[in-house]
Amino acid sequence: MNSEAVVMKNISKEFRVLNRHEGLKGSIHDLFSRDYRTVKAVDDVSLTVNRGEIIGYLGPNGAGKSTTIKIMTGVLEPSAGEIMVNGRVPYKDRTANAEHIGVVFGQRSQLWWNLPLIESFNLLRDIYLVPEKEYREMLELYRSLVDLEPILHKPVRQMSLGQRTLSDILAAFLHNPGIVFLDEPTIGLDVSMKAKIRELIRGLNEAKETTVILTTHDMGDVDALCRRIIIIDKGRKIYDNDIGHLKSYFGSYRTLRMRLGDDSWVEQVIDEKETDVMHVMQEMQKEHRIKDIQLQEISTEEVIRKIYEGGKSA
Amino acid sequence: MTKIRRLTALTRAGIIESLQFRLGTAVMLFGNLIYLALVYFLWKAIYDSSGTDMVNGMTFHDTMIYLILATAIFNLLEMFIVWDMSRAIQSGEIIIHLLKPMRYRLYTFWSYTGAHVNNFFLAFVPTFIVVAVITGGAIPMGMNLLYFMISLILALIVNFNIEMLVAPICLYTESTWGINIVKETIVLLLSGATIPLAFFPEGLRQAVEFLPFRAVYDIPLTVLLAKNGTDTLAGLLPKLGIQALWVVVLTVCGNLFWNHAVKKITVNGG
Amino acid sequence: MELARERKRGLSFYLSIYRKILIQDLKSKMSFRTDFIISTFGMVLTNVSGFITFMILFHNFPSVNGWDYNHMLFLYGFSLIALTPVQCFFDNNWNLRFMVRSGDFIKYCFRPINVFFYFISEVFDVKGLGQFAFGLGTFIYAWAHIGIPVTFVTIAEAVLFLMTASLFMIALMNFAAATCFWIINSGYVMVIMFRFKDFAKYPASIFNSVFRFIFTFIIPIAFVAYYPSLVFVTPDRVPLLSWLSPAIGALFFWLSYKFWMLGVRKYDFTGS
Structure with missing residues (x-):
């Protein structure tokens, strides 16, 4: 066979x-x-x-x-x-x-x-x-x-x-x-x-x-x-x-969440093809104090939704 | 006013829907023609073999006109409420109908009027014209046509009520086919749709007098053909009265039964 | 290995599958007792009503076109028996249009067996047996009163002609049902075809030549009872068509089957 x-x-x-x-x-x-x-x-x-x-x-x-x-x-x-x-x-x-x-x-x-x-x-x-x-x-x-x-x-x-x-x-x-x-x-x-x-x-x-x-x-x-x-x-x-x-095919997106000095959370979606997480954090640190971070993978669901909604197509 | 508009919107939707079955319409017309030819030859052979022109007060012409128009009315009145309702019950769709801002009986009635209007113009009127032309004046053309329209509308309501009285039985038994066939057989035989009531043996004919079924076929056709003195108001009014009586009786019974059935739906959750 | 598997699906395979489905189906029908009783009652009632219609006619007219009461009764019984198989075995044709419209029909296409067989095998209609009993009674009564001899030949003929006559009505309903693959409102086609069966029980000689032609060659309801009956009713002058009716029946059934299967192939299965 x-x-x-x-x-x-x-x-x-x-x-x-x-x-x-x-x-x-x-x-x-x-x-x-x-x-x-x-x-x-x-x-x-x-x-x-x-x-x-x-x-x-x-x-x-x-x-x-x-x-x-x-x-x-x-x-x-x-x-x-x-x-x-x-x-x-x-x-x-x-x-x-x-x-x-x-x-x-x-x-x-x-x-x-x-x-x-x-x-x-x-x-x-x-x-x-x-x-x-x-x-x-x-x-x-x-x-x-x-x-x-x-x-x-x-x-x-x-x-x-x-x-x-x-x-x-x-x-x-x-x-x-x-x-x-x-x-x-x-x-x-x-x-x-x-x-x-x-x-x-x-x-x-x-x-x-x-x-x-x-x-x-x-x-x-x-x-x-x-x-x-x-x-x-x-x-x-x-x-x-x-x-x-x-x-990664549709851009390797991850979401970086940072807790700042005033305990508020900010979110930044990062396309790792263009920049990397450490770089974003360094840039942030120049102006703010970062107390905590979370890194979230983009879910399959979100990627698929991007595709269906006519985002980037190959 | 808005209420009437809402109801006629249903009629309109019904007309559009049944027009979309275009080939179906053509097939229906064709099928009826062939069926009528069958009826014609059968009765012609029967009259030829009997040796007399008049049997039970009906000539061959009378019988033919009666049967052809009975078939046309049959098509006009045909409803599939028993089937529709049983399917709606089985699929649970009935709940959606019950949630609509209109009473289910009313909703069903007006949804069907579109098909009725269509069938009246596409099937009944052409049939009537052809029969009238061929038989050359055997059908009187006077006030009887107006009386007939009134009688036909009453017949339509009686027929609808019979359907609505039978359909909810599906809630209790699951036997759609059985219920439908019993209803159809009884209605067609006892209303005089298959054989004019005039041919029935005396005992059976008297029994049928007391049943609602003749209000569907026999009375409108008698009125149309202006038989049995229905061309005078004195003869006509009792006939229409019988129909009206059945409309009232069946509507009341149907409503009571339907309300009871709805309770069963809401209790069982479909 | 594969070849062996496929070769095994012959007539005996299908018969055994049908038998098994039938047994299971009958078992499960027992659990719907009210439905069974009401349906059987309905079926008996239609037959009684048909018989009443028949009697009312003869109450007024003693003979039609040279056919007297017993001959007409023979024809009536013959047609009822011949119409039993379509009722008992092919009743699922009535559901075809709903299945096709809803898209549920597709499930019949996933099995390695004949689609027509699979579809038809799903429903066996028990209540048709009531009609069979009613027809058989009438048939035997008329047979005895006409005085048709009871020999091996006549009985064999009766069985053969009854069986092949039933193929005509089955085929007509196959044709009618399969129209749903092309047209939306095919319910009317079925209803009209089904109504034609009422005229199987009258002698085709009452029609003029045009209609006799139509009912012999186009919508062949005259074969459901009239032509095969002539073999018994007028044994001294049987037309050729009567003798040919078994062959024509088989051919007509085969054509209807092909038409049905063509519909399956043409159908888009978009309803999903």
Whole structure:
């Protein structure tokens, strides 16, 4: 097996959208005419995801994240470009591709709504033709990672959102796929459930060396799970590198807080490319007495916000 | 005045929304035409085989006009309140509706009027004109048209109230499909929408007299065709009176039931 | 290893999956007892209402177009049985447009099995069985009163023709449901198609040639009961179309399946 889980080369995806007109007159107009415009949801994106990685796939709403995932899962055919997932072209053989991927899409449960979780698992075992031994081992692994008993015999419709998400993630890993796509897995969950879910994802990734492609708006997920992140905006890839690198890439900002002689705090954001902390402190000391200092790293969240808001882009 | 404006804004939004389903509109018209052709051939064969022109006081023409316009009214009145409400209940959206600064029953009624207005002009009026032209004067064109409009509006309110009386049952049972099908079957059969009430056996016809369903189809159509003396005020007023009576009875019952149901929502938290 | 896995997903694979889903589904349905009772009652009521309509007609008119009461009853029973599979097995088509509009439909595309199968398998509608029982009773009653011989051949024919006749209605509903991939308000298409089924129970000979053509070749509801019934009702002069109906049914079903799958492929999945 090659070491890349996903290879995308110059992938684009265009949609035709009907222009709807405003108001009563507009709707009558729409009744008779077809007026389309083309929207580029994904624009010339190339990327490579290595086996066993957890990738954070980020971008503001409508940036093209979901579309990319749909292309990788074989649901959508790209308008242009080449793509290989697990060594296969996903849209050409969706079924064969589906065999080796797992998907958790937003808050939409893919489990049988009325069935107890264990019955859903059994059905999935049959659908994916998972050998009994592997199936049992997987359930054992699950038991070692989460407390399975309270949910195993509960119908999905009676579960809380957190339990449902947990179940969906477990179901996505059940057939031991090479790649699992997680689209906003922690959306709407409370703090402790979020932590649980992150732990589970990391545990499964480590135990099975599963590649995980994670889209999220929660930087907590990113900080907890991803070493590498890819950011897209308006369909174009704008960042693809280590998370640590991100902070220095867009200027290595840190915040220096100093307590002065009159016990007031002053803050100075420092771009370490242009100047360094010691220098700023020396300058300050010429005029003030500094009683105390604090040095704060800029958070991922702040960096990402800078990027989304159209700060510096590469 | 602002209240009326607020309500008509809903109507307007409803018109726009249902116009946006442009292909849907075309399909609906086409589908109705084919369906009506089916009705036509069936009854033509039935009358041809019976050997007489007049059955139970209805000629072939009368029956056809009645059934075609019944279908048109069916489309006009079609509401999916049972489905809408059950979905709103299941998704919890009902709470949002309840928070709106307008009573839910009123809100639902006026949201649907947009579709009603559309259906009236896009489906009913064309159908009516075609039928009137083809049958060449079988439909009288006088005051009966005005009376019909009054009767139709009353029918619309009766129909809405039947829907609103049935829909909250979803809160108690989770059986949307079952409830809807029971309602639809009963309304269509006992209102005379599938077969004119004139063809019903005597016992059944008398039983139906005491039920609200004929206020939806049978009465407006009788008024439109100026049958049973409804072309005179003396014949007309009792019919409209029956409709009005059902409007009052069903509105009161519907309100009581709805208030009870809302309590259940607020108690259970959706 | 991979090849072996994929080869195993043949007919027996799908049948066994369907059976398992069905058993689980029935188990969970037991927990919605009120829904089950009300729905079954509703289903019985529609059948009773249909039957009342039928009786009222015959109360006024003893024969239609040369078909007497028993023949009409045979046609009626035949249509009810033939309409059972669409009700029992393909009912999820009614949910398709909601799933497609909300974007929830995408979940059916992530499994390594046929999307159509996966979608359809999700709902089994028990209440259709009431209709089946009602239809079967009528059918047997009419069969006996017309005096159709009970032999291995006639029974085999009945089974074959009933099964293939049901494919027509299934296919029509597939077509109607799949329109939601292209048009927004496809609910009307389904409702109208579903209404056509009411006319499956009347002899197609009542239509003029244009409409008979339409209902034979374009919206083939005449195949749901009329053409296959002729094999039993007028055994001495059966038109060729009646004998061909199983083959046409299979073809028509296949076309509807292709159309449905085309819709899945064309659909943008933008609703998310």
